Amino acid sequence: MRDVCIVGGGTAGLAASIFTARAGLDTLVIDGGESILARNASLENYPGFPDGVDARRYLQLTREQARNAGAEFELGRVTRAEPIDEDDLEAGFALETDGGEPLETRRVIAASWSDSDYLVPLDVGRIQRGSKHFVDTDDAGRTAVDGVYAAGRLADEPHQAIVAAGHGAKVGLAVIHDSDANFYHDWVVPEGYFTGRGREVPPGCEEIDDDERRARDGQARTRMLEAFAEPLDEVPTMHPSVEQD
Numbered sequence: 148m149r150d151v152c153i154v155g156g157g158t159a160g161l162a163a164s165i166f167t168a169r170a171g172l173d174t175l176v177i178d179g180g181e182s183i184l185a186r187n188a189s190l191e192n193y194p195g196f197p198d199g200v201d202a203r204r205y206l207q208l209t210r211e212q213a214r215n216a217g218a219e220f221e222l223g224r225v226t227r228a229e230p231i232d233e234d235d236l237e238a239g240f241a242l243e244t245d246g247g248e249p250l251e252t253r254r255v256i257a258a259s260w261s262d263s264d265y266l267v268p269l270d271v272g273r274i275q276r277g278s279k280h281f282v283d284t285d286d287a288g289r290t291a292v293d294g295v296y297a298a299g300r301l302a303d304e305p306h307q308a309i310v311a312a313g314h315g316a317k318v319g320l321a322v323i324h325d326s327d328a329n330f331y332h333d334w335v336v337p338e339g340y341f342t343g344r345g346r347e348v349p350p351g352c353e354e355i356d357d358d359e360r361r362a363r364d365g366q367a368r369t370r371m372l373e374a375f376a377e378p379l380d381e382v383p384t385m386h387p388s389v390e391q392d
C-alpha cells in the first residue's frame with residue numbers, strides 16, 4: 148500500500164509530490180492526461196523566471212524534480228475512489244484506473260483539475276459552479292473525509308500556476324503532518340546552522356558543508372544550462388473548441 152497517491156500530475160500535484168516524497172512518504176502520481184498549463188503560450192508570472200519560461204518546459208522540469216525526490220509515476224485516469232473499509236478510513240482507499248490494476252493508498256490528494264467524478268463514492272463535498280465541480284476543503288486542503296485532500300484549482304484556488312503549485316506544496320505538508328513522518332521543515336542549511344548552536348539537525352532538514360554546497364550548485368547549473376540550451380519542439384495545446392486547419 149502506498150502512503151499517498153496523488154491524482155493529477157499537473158502544477159499542484161507535482162508540487163505536492165516533491166514535498167511528500169522528500170519527506171520519505173511512498174508517493175505515486177497518477178496522471179491521465181495533460182496539465183491545463185500546457186495550453187499556455189508563455190509563462191510570465193511564475194517567480195524565478197525574469198523573462199518567463201516555456202510552460203511545457205516548466206512542467207517537464209518539475210516532473211523531473213519530483214522523480215529526483217523519489218516520486219513514482221503511473222499513466223492512467225482514475226475512475227473511482229472508495230474506502231477499503233467503510234467503517235475504518237485508516238485502512239486506506241482503493242483507486243480504480245481506466246487501464247491498470249486497482250491501487251491501494253493510505254491517503255489521496257486529488258489534484259485533478261477539472262475532474263472529480265471519481266470522488267463521488269467518497270462524498271467529500273463537491274461544489275458545482277456552472278459546468279465545473281470544485282472540492283470543498285479546509286485551509287490545508289483536507290476534505291470532509293479523513294485521508295482525502297484536494298489541491299490546486301480543483302480546491303477552488305485562483306487559476307494561476309504559482310498559486311496551484313504553492314497550494315500543492317501546502318497540501319503535501321498537511322499530508323506529511325497527518326502521517327507518522329518525523330518532520331520539522333524541508334530545509335537545506337549550511338553546516339553549523341543548527342549544530343553550531345548545540346542543536347540536533349531537525350527531521351526533514353539537512354546541513355551541508357561548503358564543498359557539498361558548491362557541488363550541488365554545479366550540478367544544478369549544468370542541468371539548467373542543458374535544459375534551456377534548445378527551444379522545445381512542443382507547441383501549446385489549443386482549446387478543444389477552436390477549429391484548426
Ligand SMILES: Cc1cc2nc3c(=O)[nH]c(=O)nc-3n(C[C@H](O)[C@H](O)[C@H](O)COP(=O)(O)OP(=O)(O)OC[C@H]3O[C@@H](n4cnc5c(N)ncnc54)[C@H](O)[C@@H]3O)c2cc1C
Pocket residue numbers: 154155156157158159160177178179180181182183184185186187188189190191192193223224225226258259260261262265298299300301305306307308309311312
Ligand atoms: C490557456 C491557459 C493559459 C494559462 N496561462 C497561465 C499563465 O500565464 N500564468 C499562470 O499562472 N497560469 C496560467 N494558466 C492557469 C494554470 O495553468 C492553472 O491555474 C494551473 O495549471 C492549475 O494547476 P492544477 O494542478 O490545479 O491543474 P492542472 O495543472 O491542469 O493539473 C491537473 C492534472 O490532473 C490530471 N487529471 C485530471 N483528471 C484526472 C483523473 N481522473 N485521473 C488522473 N489524472 C487526472 C490532468 O491530466 C492534469 O495533468 C493558464 C491556463 C490556461 C487554460
